[in-house]
Amino acid sequence: MGYHTIVIGGGVAGMQCASELLRQGVAVTILEKESELGGKIRNWHKLFPTFTPAEEVLAELRSRLISSPNLAVRTGCEAAKIASDRVVLTSGEVLECDSVVVATGFTLFDAKVKEEYGYGIYDNVITSADLERMFNEGAVRLKSGVTPRRIAILHCVGSRDEKVCQRHCSKVCCVTGVKQAMELKRMFPGADIFNFYMDIRMFGPGYEEMYREAQVDYNVHFVRGRISEVSPTIDCRLQIKAEDTLTGRPLKMAVDMLVLLVGMKSNALNENLVAECGLKAQPSGFMQPRDSFLHNVESNREGIFYAGAVTAPKNVGESMNEGTAAARAVVEWLAKR
Ligand SMILES: Cc1cc2nc3c(=O)[nH]c(=O)nc-3n(C[C@H](O)[C@H](O)[C@H](O)COP(=O)(O)OP(=O)(O)OC[C@H]3O[C@@H](n4cnc5c(N)ncnc54)[C@H](O)[C@@H]3O)c2cc1C
Numbered sequence: 001m002g003y004h005t006i007v008i009g010g011g012v013a014g015m016q017c018a019s020e021l022l023r024q025g026v027a028v029t030i031l032e033k034e035s036e037l038g039g040k041i042r043n044w045h046k047l048f049p050t051f052t053p054a055e056e057v058l059a060e061l062r063s064r065l066i067s068s069p070n071l072a073v074r075t076g077c078e079a080a081k082i083a084s085d086r087v088v089l090t091s092g093e094v095l096e097c098d099s100v101v102v103a104t105g106f107t108l109f110d111a112k113v114k115e116e117y118g119y120g121i122y123d124n125v126i127t128s129a130d131l132e133r134m135f136n137e138g139a140v141r142l143k144s145g146v147t148p149r150r151i152a153i154l155h156c157v158g159s160r161d162e163k164v165c166q167r168h169c170s171k172v173c174c175v176t177g178v179k180q181a182m183e184l185k186r187m188f189p190g191a192d193i194f195n196f197y198m199d200i201r202m203f204g205p206g207y208e209e210m211y212r213e214a215q216v217d218y219n220v221h222f223v224r225g226r227i228s229e230v231s232p233t234i235d236c237r238l239q240i241k242a243e244d245t246l247t248g249r250p251l252k253m254a255v256d257m258l259v260l261l262v263g264m265k266s267n268a269l270n271e272n273l274v275a276e277c278g279l280k281a282q283p284s285g286f287m288q289p290r291d292s293f294l295h296n297v298e299s300n301r302e303g304i305f306y307a308g309a310v311t312a313p314k315n316v317g318e319s320m321n322e323g324t325a326a327a328r329a330v331v332e333w334l335a336k337r
């Protein structure tokens, strides 16, 4: 075909998109700002809903890319501006191409912004991303080295929250909370795990079944209520105050560990893409596809495409499917030029 596409972002969406483009004879350059491909799931342990190790998915994606002579991977390269025929890096270097796929994903909400939960202040207040890393390192324990006996998991941290200007639902954190509660129970069968939620949103296939399994087979507790405050106790535990919104009663509980399910936020780069590249974003800050039904991997500018969580919170399967869809849309567009 003789065409060259730049895929910005080497997460699951970008990797899948690149492999499909290569399969269809398009030369690809992947630009990744980190030192390795893989995106966020490089840090995840097992993936809901099947508990497949994240590393297994990444190994397969890497193997699909590895042997192609038409692929260039540039790590440590950050894109700053784009047009359909070029990408400008933060270093000032300009790379030319025939089309661009933006697969830059999302940013994790910074839990320190919600000071009332004590992240970065109290030991043993961690985020869901920290917990994934601890699972990977085989080191889930308290700062003191002791095994946790009672763990609270708080939903909607930095999502559905007007106060921090993040009104959207991050979509994957309810099921992440259920997945992590089940993993914790497998690790510490005697521990009590409490999920504090506003609503349980189980969007995908197998998710509702996981939620039931967590309650029935793993004895994970679900409390409808929001934690308002966290403070340390004299014996180095965490005192949480909440309201059980089903019974209307205030609730106080001492736990050993608090896990904050941090939301998916749009990337800071998106503001640049709007201000300097003529692209459109949604009120949530995620990029706006040309159309939600018929052109959901296309941008409002010809020759610029989207894949994965850059347009909205998504799970791994959805992000990879969009990688494939974006590659097919690119090929169709290149053929029509
Ligand atoms: C705590 C947590 C646990 C999760 N667990 C699961 C799970 O069990 N199962 C599941 O299905 N989903 C899970 N998810 C969702 C999953 O992480 C996403 O679906 C997936 O990461 C989206 O992939 P992506 O490629 O779109 O974006 P990302 O993973 O964000 O990848 C984007 C890539 O683009 C790069 N990039 C960004 N900007 C630039 C730039 N300017 N120039 C160059 N490169 C750039 C980034 O460095 C990154 O490598 C979880 C999410 C969270 C927060």
Ligand code: SF4
Residues within 6 Å of the ligand: 155, 156, 157, 159, 160, 168, 169, 170, 171, 172, 173, 174, 175, 198, 199, 200, 201, 261, 263
């Ligand atoms: S998926 Fe659940 S935890 Fe995440 S923002 Fe939506 S309701 Fe809250």
